Amino acid sequence: MRDKTHREQVQRWAEYVKENPNEWKTELNQFIDAQFQMAQKFYEELAKTKEGREKIEKLKVMRINKR
Amino acid sequence: MKKITRGVTDKNILDIFAEDFCRIIEKYTNYFICSGFVSIAHGRSRATEDIDMIIEKIPKETFTMMHKDLVKNNFICMQSDNPEKIYSDYLIQGNSIRYVRKSKGMFPPEMELKFVKDSLDEEQMQERRTFPLTKLNLYFSSIESNIAFKEEYLQSDKDMEDAKHLRIIYEESLDENKINKIKEKIRRLRL
Numbered sequence: 001m002r003d004k005t006h007r008e009q010v011q012r013w014a015e016y017v018k019e020n021p022n023e024w025k026t027e028l029n030q031f032i033d034a035q036f037q038m039a040q041k042f043y044e045e046l047a048k049t050k051e052g053r054e055k056i057e058k059l060k061v062m063r064i065n066k067r
Numbered sequence: 068m069k070k071i072t073r074g075v076t077d078k079n080i081l082d083i084f085a086e087d088f089c090r091i092i093e094k095y096t097n098y099f100i101c102s103g104f105v106s107i108a109h110g111r112s113r114a115t116e117d118i119d120m121i122i123e124k125i126p127k128e129t130f131t132m133m134h135k136d137l138v139k140n141n142f143i144c145m146q147s148d149n150p151e152k153i154y155s156d157y158l159i160q161g162n163s164i165r166y167v168r169k170s171k172g173m174f175p176p177e178m179e180l181k182f183v184k185d186s187l188d189e190e191q192m193q194e195r196r197t198f199p200l201t202k203l204n205l206y207f208s209s210i211e212s213n214i215a216f217k218e219e220y221l222q223s224d225k226d227m228e229d230a231k232h233l234r235i236i237y238e239e240s241l242d243e244n245k246i247n248k249i250k251e252k253i254r255r256l257r258l
Contacts, residue, residue, distance in 0.1 A: 009175075013116075
């Protein structure tokens, strides 16, 4: 559950973005890219397992059905 | 064409942040990572700003040493620089604290850290484990407990999707009986 420190974090980040319009995007992109790289790396490992490709297909279906 | 091999250099900023932080924590106490980062480490393509970590309760003196070690290694606590204040005003009151890498903007990711608070947390600590598929050298709470918390306690759309995702990844090994027991305990202790 979100607590007070989470709300403080949201405020802190919003203030930084406002005060540093030319800097925040590069830093944030690196961080977001890292999360997608992590997912990509995981799927490469999952694909090597016995049922991996089948599971990846199921996950794709799950994402499509969500839309 | 030169073959690209994966190795140590394959780590991204998120891997390095989490593993660096955990290497310091485990010198002083046991920990486990739970919630959103478990799903992200298992391939959920969504973003999060924080990594949730629960640690065993430690005395103030031990926490002070741990905090100083974190600071020495370029982490900063967003709540205060004073370890005694962090311990007394936050941790011991059951509140979380947040560490980031020292930088101008104090960018995410943040490590959100708190003490174990009840037998649910203690059980997760006892059952903490690594997940080889993630290629991360980190301890996580069990998949069953993550699913139980997301389906019974958190319940946002994002959490329900995370739970479904984990159910597919571990469909052949999930212990439904264990999930139900954790859910029952959540109802009793947290709701």
